[in-house]
Amino acid sequence: MSYLLRRIGFYLFTAWAAITINFFIPRAIPGDPVQSMVNRAQGQIDSNAIHSLYVLFGMDTDQSIFSQYFEYLGQLLRGDLGLSFTFFPTPVSEVLGDSLPWTIALVGLTTIVSFVLGTGLGVLVGWRRGGWADLVLPVTTFLSSIPYFWLGLIAITLFAGDGGAFPSSGGYDPGVTPSFTWDFISSAVLHSVLPAVTILITSMSGWIMSMRNMMVTVSQEDYITVAHAKGLSERRVMVSYAARNALLPNVSGFAMSLGLIVGGTLLMEIVFSYPGVGYELFQALGAKDYPLMQGIFLVITLSVLVANLLADVAYLALDPRTRREG
Amino acid sequence: MSEPVLEIKNLSVDYGMGPDAVQAVRDVSLTLHRGEVLGLAGESGSGKSTLAYGMTRLLPPPGVVSGGEVVYHPQDGAPVDILGLNRPQLRKLRWSEISIVFQGAMNSxxxxxxxxxxxxxxxxxxxxxxxxxxxxxxxxxxxxxxxxxxxxxxxxxxxxxxxxxxxxxxxxxxxxxPSVVIMDEPTTALDVVMQRQILTQLAELRERLGFAVLFITHDLSLLVELSDRIAIMYGGRIVEEANARQLYREPLHPYSLGLLKSFPALRGERRELTGIPGSPPDLRAMPSGCAFHPRCPRAFEPCADRDPVLAAPEDKTRSVACWLHVPGAGRTAENSTSSTTARS
Structure with missing residues (x-):
């Protein structure tokens, strides 16, 4: 238990470090949001308007960067992430609240399905090494080497657009309003098919390969031979002796990818104009929208940390060797 | 001697298939009797572990049993050939009749x-x-x-x-x-004190429960003490088989003698430690004739040409595969080409 507490302490420290870096990096990028708005308006804004924009965004005061930093920390503690510049005057937390569910639902589900299917297939392929199952390997190598945006574009060309069965962009039909109605849900599901399938194709092969390789390694362990010699059923040897041990590295990989759900699918959301966090980050970057960027980075950081904590817990549960005696 | 419980008949084990196959166990026949301890000794790479894995069908690919029979005699019931059992039958037999203690104490x-x-x-x-x-x-x-x-x-x-x-x-x-326990270097990874404790305990347990043991080790001194009979393996073959006392007192094969001379005796007269010069044979390129002849201090005329057969020398209750113990082997070398006819 004290081990877990120490881990939590470590993650709190990491979170603080990440928040600090998160604060300083956007401010180190040249240019500011007003400047980028002026650029967008192509010089059609007079200097008074520019000044009022600075006042509006709260960038007129000559606060030192450190007092800004402490103010930022204080706001964070109150759950105030500031106002988004691009979606002014919507608070960042609200913007995130709109986009997070899309990303978490689509990418989260896809990640879990991909892990479960990929690991399961990897177990079988690794266990039946040397047979027909090895034919899966060149296929997975090929699939995992496809650049994601290319696969996405191909999918859109083939299955969406004119006469295609699936919509090419967005999270739902513009005609329906988000609510718990059949119309909305079916529309959302239809919109998620192409993004989900493309993610699945590219990410699952990674799980298959890593699990297969671990299975092959573990199969050569002495305790597997002992299990066979004990006359246990093939299934029991495969599941409770081989797969149970081979799973361990994959579990930490899985926790990592859970952490990256929030921010790791930027490409997918851009390609499919999916209304998730990645797409929002893309927009925020273009508009130098500090508060939104910071908000998104914060969410990504925290989810990676939480995922790491989950991985630690999972490891404690799955591998007795990591437990301290006490 | 009591009835046999496990008979290995002409077992051969290969690694790989076709012309590239390496024969790790060549035509080995051994009989384990009910309740006895049979020691199997030999240096690394002599095929003793491969034999154990092969006879229990635990050999990982590319190992293949290429010939022979392994007959198990149940307490009551007809003998069965382990190599001919189907999967469910094999699973049933494993551990309940024949169990194994493996080499890697740490990873088992x-x-x-x-x-x-x-x-x-x-x-x-x-x-x-x-x-x-x-x-x-x-x-x-x-x-x-x-x-x-x-x-x-x-x-x-x-x-x-x-x-x-x-x-x-x-x-x-x-x-x-089980009636048979195969022990593949069960104490190799342990220190000597622990080794002693475990072996003493094992001897007690065997006394009490009456199982037969096939004890595989490279440590011949251990076997001399522990087993009833000892078989010596070299280059995938049994080269000598005798009861433990006989083998210790009077080894017939020069290889057995070499093994005995490579460890000090705790009791008895002082002996000179010599070891065996050279290194184990390359299984891909076995020497012609007797596999041991390039290292054998007593190699003579027929050794390089013809393979000696495991046979009882004259009237003894033991067997050895060495030309030294085939009367007239040197003289008949010229007019005979096959090893079988050279045997007396």
């Missing part, structure tokens, strides 16, 4: 399961009527049998010392009261 236990789970799953697999409580009771009994406190049942393997782990493996091997 599944690291993610408790000791009790691993002791119980084998009981469960072979006795469907057992209940969780009865299995646990049996596991506790087994732990006591090998002298481990029963509060260790809920330990994980990494919480046990090497010696304890090997004892757990021995306890596990005895779980179903």
């Amino acid at each position: 236990l599944n690291p993610v399961h408790k000791v009790v789970t691993q002791l119980c799953d084998v009981i469960k697999a072979h006795d469907k009527r057992s209940t969780p409580a009865s299995r646990r009771a049996r596991a506790a009994e087994l732990m006591k049998l090998v002298g481990i406190n029963t509060d260790r049942l809920d330990s994980y393997p990494h919480q046990l010392s090497g010696g304890m782990r090997q004892r757990v493996m021995i306890a596990m091997a005895l779980a179903l009261e």
Whole structure:
């Protein structure tokens, strides 16, 4: 238990470090949001308007960067992430609240399905090494080497657009309003098919390969031979002796990818104009929208940390060797 | 001598298939009698472990049993050829009749399961009527049998010392009261003190439970003390087989003599330690004739050309494969080409 507490302490420290870096990096990028708005308006804004924009965004005061930093920390503690510049005057937390569910639902589900299917297939392929199952390997190598945006574009060309069965962009039909109605849900599901399938194709092969390789390694362990010699059923040897041990590295990989759900699918959301966090980050970057960027980075950081904590817990549960005696 | 419990007949084991196959065990015949300890000795690469894996069909690919029979004689019932059993039959026979204690004491236990789970799953697999409580009771009994406190049942393997782990493996091997226990270098990874303790305990257990042991080791001194009979393996073959005392007092094969001379005797007259010059044969390019002749201090005329056959020299109750013990081998070399005709 004290081990877990120490881990939590470590993650709190990491979170603080990440928040600090998160604060300083956007401010180190040249240019500011007003400047980028002026650029967008192509010089059609007079200097008074520019000044009022600075006042509006709260960038007129000559606060030192450190007092800004402490103010930022204080706001964070109150759950105030500031106002988004691009979606002014919507608070960042609200913007995130709109986009997070899309990303978490689509990418989260896809990640879990991909892990479960990929690991399961990897177990079988690794266990039946040397047979027909090895034919899966060149296929997975090929699939995992496809650049994601290319696969996405191909999918859109083939299955969406004119006469295609699936919509090419967005999270739902513009005609329906988000609510718990059949119309909305079916529309959302239809919109998620192409993004989900493309993610699945590219990410699952990674799980298959890593699990297969671990299975092959573990199969050569002495305790597997002992299990066979004990006359246990093939299934029991495969599941409770081989797969149970081979799973361990994959579990930490899985926790990592859970952490990256929030921010790791930027490409997918851009390609499919999916209304998730990645797409929002893309927009925020273009508009130098500090508060939104910071908000998104914060969410990504925290989810990676939480995922790491989950991985630690999972490891404690799955591998007795990591437990301290006490 | 009592009836046989396990007969290995002309067993050959290859690694790989076709012309590139390497023959690791060549035409080995051995008989294990009920309740005896048969020692199998030889240096690394002589094929002794391969023999153990081959006869129990545990050989990982690319190992293949390319010929022979392994006949098991159950206490009551007809003898069965292990190599001819189908999967369910084989599973049923494994551990309940023949159990194995493996070389790697450290890695023989599944690291993610408790000791009790691993002791119980084998009981469960072979006795469907057992209940969780009865299995646990049996596991506790087994732990006591090998002298481990029963509060260790809920330990994980990494919480046990090497010696304890090997004892757990021995306890596990005895779980179903098999008639044969194969031990493949069971004490190699342990220190000498622990080795002694475990072997003493093993001897007691065998006395009490009456199982037969095929004890595989490179440590001939250990076998001399422990076993009833000893077979010496070299280059995938049995080169000498005799009862332990005979072999120790009067080894017939120069290789056995070499092995005996490579360790000091604790008691008895002083001997000079010499060891065996050279290195084990390359299985891909076995020497012609007797595989040992390039290293043999007493090699003579027929050794390089013709393979000696394992046979009883004259009227003795032992066998050896060496031209030195074939009367007239040197003289008949010119007018005979096949090893069988050269035998007297």
